[in-house]
Amino acid sequence: MVPDNVPGWGNFSPYNGPASRLDGSFDTVTAPIPHKVNVPSRNKVAPSLQEAIESAGLCNGMTISFHHHLRNGDAVLQMVMDTIQKMGIQDLTLAPSSLTGAHDCVADYIRNGTVRRISTSGVRGEVGKALSRGELEIPAIIRSHGGRARAVEEGSISVDIAFLAAPACDTAGNLNGSEGKSACGSLGYAIHEARHAKHVIAITDNLVNYPLHPHISIAQFYVDQVVKVDSLGDPSKIATGAARLTKDPLQLRIAQNAFNLIKASELLASGCSFQVGVGAISIAVASDVRDYMRGTGIKGGFCVGGIGGFMTSMLEEGLFEALFDTQSFDSSVTDSMLRNPGHVEMDVSWYANPFNKGCLVNNLDVVVLSALDVDLDFNVNVLTGHDGVLRGASGGHSDTAFGSKLCIVVLPSYREGVPSIVEKVQTVVTPGETVDAVVTERGIAINPRREDLLDLAKRSRLPLKDMDDLKREIESVTGIPDPVEFDHDHPVALVEYRDGTLIDTIYRVK
Amino acid sequence: MSNPMRSMLYIPGNNPGMIQQCAFYGADSILLDIEDAIAVSEKDAARNLVSHALSTLDFGDVYMTVRINGADTEFFERDLEKIVPSKPDAIRLPKTQSPEDVIQADEIITRLERENGIEEGSISIHAMLETARGVVQAYEIASSSPRVEALTLGGHDLAADIGLTRTKEGMEILYARSAVVMAAKAAGVMVFDTVYIDINDLEGLLREATMIVGMGFTGKAAIHPSQIPVIHEAFKPEAKDLKKAMRVVRAAKEADKKGIGVYTVDGRMVDGPIVTQARRIVGLARISGMDIEGVDE
Numbered sequence: 150m151v152p153d154n155v156p157g158w159g160n161f162s163p164y165n166g167p168a169s170r171l172d173g174s175f176d177t178v179t180a181p182i183p184h185k186v187n188v189p190s191r192n193k194v195a196p197s198l199q200e201a202i203e204s205a206g207l208c209n210g211m212t213i214s215f216h217h218h219l220r221n222g223d224a225v226l227q228m229v230m231d232t233i234q235k236m237g238i239q240d241l242t243l244a245p246s247s248l249t250g251a252h253d254c255v256a257d258y259i260r261n262g263t264v265r266r267i268s269t270s271g272v273r274g275e276v277g278k279a280l281s282r283g284e285l286e287i288p289a290i291i292r293s294h295g296g297r298a299r300a301v302e303e304g305s306i307s308v309d310i311a312f313l314a315a316p317a318c319d320t321a322g323n324l325n326g327s328e329g330k331s332a333c334g335s336l337g338y339a340i341h342e343a344r345h346a347k348h349v350i351a352i353t354d355n356l357v358n359y360p361l362h363p364h365i366s367i368a369q370f371y372v373d374q375v376v377k378v379d380s381l382g383d384p385s386k387i388a389t390g391a392a393r394l395t396k397d398p399l400q401l402r403i404a405q406n407a408f409n410l411i412k413a414s415e416l417l418a419s420g421c422s423f424q425v426g427v428g429a430i431s432i433a434v435a436s437d438v439r440d441y442m443r444g445t446g447i448k449g450g451f452c453v454g455g456i457g458g459f460m461t462s463m464l465e466e467g468l469f470e471a472l473f474d475t476q477s478f479d480s481s482v483t484d485s486m487l488r489n490p491g492h493v494e495m496d497v498s499w500y501a502n503p504f505n506k507g508c509l510v511n512n513l514d515v516v517v518l519s520a521l522d523v524d525l526d527f528n529v530n531v532l533t534g535h536d537g538v539l540r541g542a543s544g545g546h547s548d549t550a551f552g553s554k555l556c557i558v559v560l561p562s563y564r565e566g567v568p569s570i571v572e573k574v575q576t577v578v579t580p581g582e583t584v585d586a587v588v589t590e591r592g593i594a595i596n597p598r599r600e601d602l603l604d605l606a607k608r609s610r611l612p613l614k615d616m617d618d619l620k621r622e623i624e625s626v627t628g629i630p631d632p633v634e635f636d637h638d639h640p641v642a643l644v645e646y647r648d649g650t651l652i653d654t655i656y657r658v659k
Numbered sequence: 660m661s662n663p664m665r666s667m668l669y670i671p672g673n674n675p676g677m678i679q680q681c682a683f684y685g686a687d688s689i690l691l692d693i694e695d696a697i698a699v700s701e702k703d704a705a706r707n708l709v710s711h712a713l714s715t716l717d718f719g720d721v722y723m724t725v726r727i728n729g730a731d732t733e734f735f736e737r738d739l740e741k742i743v744p745s746k747p748d749a750i751r752l753p754k755t756q757s758p759e760d761v762i763q764a765d766e767i768i769t770r771l772e773r774e775n776g777i778e779e780g781s782i783s784i785h786a787m788l789e790t791a792r793g794v795v796q797a798y799e800i801a802s803s804s805p806r807v808e809a810l811t812l813g814g815h816d817l818a819a820d821i822g823l824t825r826t827k828e829g830m831e832i833l834y835a836r837s838a839v840v841m842a843a844k845a846a847g848v849m850v851f852d853t854v855y856i857d858i859n860d861l862e863g864l865l866r867e868a869t870m871i872v873g874m875g876f877t878g879k880a881a882i883h884p885s886q887i888p889v890i891h892e893a894f895k896p897e898a899k900d901l902k903k904a905m906r907v908v909r910a911a912k913e914a915d916k917k918g919i920g921v922y923t924v925d926g927r928m929v930d931g932p933i934v935t936q937a938r939r940i941v942g943l944a945r946i947s948g949m950d951i952e953g954v955d956e
Binding site for chain 1: 679680683684685716717884885948
């Protein structure tokens, strides 16, 4: 059930299939970006953050945005919001590319009226709890990465001021994400933000002499002002090391099942392309892929998406031609981004926007995705926990599921006694039509729409299970949990599919 | 007999998290341990947990064994009383020293099977040899009861019993390994090798596993799930051996159909033991995921 009009936001169409707007007949526009011509200046450094905000002309009711490349170490959002709150500005629309574990403070800005609307990809921690309690009067809008890029370009999100944390920046605003103590790697979301926001303020703890070189992620002609601060955040949480290969036997088992399915699909061939995240199971799958490629001498085409140290080591080894990096998952990749021409910094529209002239997910062969739970129709929830509370991110999930030839969702059959395969997921983020297989330690369920894949998997004698049987088997161990009770008169968030239609509604938990 | 059992993974009998997931760790068989892994104060809890798990959880095709406490302990009979009714595939008897140890357990198991409506003789015994006396009597132990399905070697306790230190090379138990394999073959039962203690040394494990496969062991114990694929790798037949075995199995099938008793493969006479050996190789290839199209029954 989704509304067609949302007070505070406007009209929406309901989801009508993953390709309903991708048959060539749907028209869209790129919204114009009003822009006040700046006085030419060799030095854009503002005296202080507050003066930069004042000079940008921030008023009540405007839309501001941030990127989430600094992961759990980000201090920029809180620094900016604190200043704005002290300036007495209210009723803002907060439209960051995502909210991470570093952004619990947003719950306070909701409560004191600084923030009135939220549009984002992920909501966690205190913010998730506050939203699920109904503390924000206007429901939040959750978008996929590609969907957000689309919304920004068409003007559904019209950013007045983008505050962009810049790990390295010069006095004219040339900046990158790969140098300095707060280096985070790719600035894929920020690049897109800089191109479409009316006013761009770069915030840096590493102001370098003009010109920053040789690597520039965002060029000076996109940046209005530069603010120098002492610190962008906690380097230990920004500059995390590469995730290590898991030793958990259950995760390894799931990964092995997933890898065997990829092998059976016959997609593991010369020129193949992959997206795997940095979840423990995903990395274990990548490790199996690496061993297989080493053993067979197959060279892949490219890897895409969130990129971690494991993938850069595969690029380094020559197992892939290129990495397209929209978001680095650990800072171990920054050196690779600076030195390896095969490691390409890609903006988020290029990555996943369904309405541009060809996003990269459409070239993807295999994606391995995680999930909170999955239902009998293969619909995937990555947003609400089993308590009904918001605790996840839409991310590139539905984008890559749609674009790839083989979309595999990996998850343990239950977590802390709660089954992961359910009758109906609480929140549909990725529609089952775009998911090809669900892989658990107990076996592989293949979407009946993919008869070809089913045949290949049978030929490889993979441990196949019907989704109903798998669900029953899991429930014989866990039982069936009581459903969460929701107040259906009180929507707290709306889930937009990548094409701008609404796919689901999240309600207040009773 | 069931599928080949290349690996037997030890799971502590007091760890419910591991017990409920153990069937998915990839081992051919599981050993739920209520002996050495469990402190004396935890024995009752572990015994109850293992019994409950066996009665309620579905372990699929995985062969389930329970290692109970030895006949020389106060727990021996209580363990059997509690575990037998929950129908494991086998009971492992630690520190088996003589045929009498097996016969004593056999009698209790038989009584408990009768009392609990379990088919008599359905629960096997795996006799664990970990003393010099046990190794010397290996054949007598293996043939002391039809319940004995396997001999298993306990390397560390054995080394201690004969006053030697365990090494990675394993020269100190070389004779014991050979003797136990030979006794098991003579009695027609399976034979499991001891554990490889260093879980971080998978290369060392592969060397040892390859060696014991070459010595005739039918399986090897594992103490960590990461050891399982390594052990399985050691049991994977060579492609050329598999090809030959497949020719033998096909020929045997044809001969059976036509009622021919004597036939040749590759110009050599084929008899019973060769067919048995060929079927064993094909069986190992099947569970190793190798292509055996045409002979898959």
